[in-house]
Amino acid sequence: MFADTFYEAGKREKRLAVVVADISPAGSIQKFREDFPDRFVNTGVSEQIMIGMCAGMALRGLQPFAYTIATFTLFRPFEFVRDDLCYQNLPVTVVGIGGGVTYSTLGGTHHAMEDVAVAGAIPNLSIIAPCDPAETKAATLWCADQTRGPIYLRLGKAGEPDLTEMATPWIFGKLRYLKQGEDLCIFSYGPIMKLALQVATACEEKGSSVSVISVHTLKPLDREGIANALSRHKRAVVIEECVPHGGLAGQVKEIACDERMDCPIHAFTLRDEFIHCYGSHADLLAAHGLDLHTILTRLQG
């Protein structure tokens, strides 16, 4: 969905460009490369120049996207993201494919378990983590048109299901309800939203009324929206594919503390450890304790 949307946006807006570092340009990115060869650059396995070139192109008025696997757009060229893009506050979108443990057979070198925490620590850098193709489309269009500054656009992988058909409209910086209830509210973002919705369904079957909230914009965080949700539910749950510190869970607790709210908050995150495990994405998440059974057991306990 990112590639299709980027292609369509790039067809209309001549300032859009994409700089990749040896990622095979599948689908519409390949089509973009063929139709607009000047605005497609492959730096090869050279992530620092991928980010550096994006900065230079943005300084000349272009709207570049850096595009490769999350570990290689954010971690490998970290100081270039920080200095070239964030310190100079340039409107470059750093696309991280396969946030979290999406690349479940490739091992820890390809897992961006701490991407949201790392990105969130840099001033000026906004973070958007869509949970389904519709959110990816809305976020990509927003990134293509924005003048705010650098964005970390954290994606999963292709072929994810639509989850937000019934939701309120996507607005940058505002959380959105995928469903509205009264007893329990579940905050989540990114591809793990599937699991959040399964937890919601299971709780509903046991008689709870459940809200599910997509916190697609992790920075700037919709503190008011989170505080409002905490005030309107009896319990809150955060389900996220990120290490325990520096992600959404800690910030939701911080907001509850700042606003003196007594709503209990249960956090389900990746563990603070490298787990040497291979399998499906669900297998990897389960190894971190992120599966339906474990979550329901802990919520009932």
Add this chain to the structure above:
Amino acid sequence: MITTLEQRFDVAAGRRRCLRYRQRILEISQQVTALHVAPAFSCLEMVDLIYHGLMRNPGNRSHAGTPDSFLMSKGHGCLSQYVILEELGVLANSDLQRYCTPIGQLGAHPDFGVPGIEASTGSLGHGMGIATGMAYADRIKGDDRAVFVVLSDGELQEGSTWEAIMMAANLNLHNLIAFVDLNDFGGLARMSEGHPAFYPVLDKIQAFGWEAIEVNGHDAGAMYEGYCRRSRTQPFMIVGKTVKGKGVSFMEHVPIWHYRSPNKEEYAKALGELGEVSS
């Protein structure tokens, strides 16, 4: 051909300017603990040539077309850039008086957003990548602009610089012109002693697909002539052999002057030496 070149760049006038700039940099060093006097002295002739001989519409002061760009990739050499921007009227005298103070806007490294400063540098190995992106954007937009960048030899030790050198050659960015200030010193010691495999530099640049020459980096005439003779088919680099602390005997080749400011006695002695050179 050469006659035409000399008409366009007056080497003697450049020498007089560089004397004034060195005096001004020493003067600034007395206001605060000025960092990086010696690294500014080693690249001064290069930066002077770029601003006064090579750039079109430097600092974008006139409406005479889109300005060329200059990036001080060796950000710690920026005193050389500040004194020139002051003379061009891009920075005010008061900006330099307030160097490194809370009421000013100039620090010991160039900061994007300050007049005349086109990128924030200071961390080494960033300028060449940004310059590559700028030069590429200019080409695909069809803008007739050149991007000039000054690198230190130290930052040629950064892998990111080589990523950019390789990419600029792949893209045939002949609108990208780089100068290397080959002063043989990092902050610590002589590079030629600690890192002999780094040499010769020129061969490595050429092997990466650039057109490159090696000349005396304090000889503006030689650099200018080399620049004018370039083929304009590839990115072009002038590897300039320089002296760190050039012009002041006790600063030359002495690592401490990477960071140190002269005290009053040293300041007077330094000014005296510069005067002798000019007379």
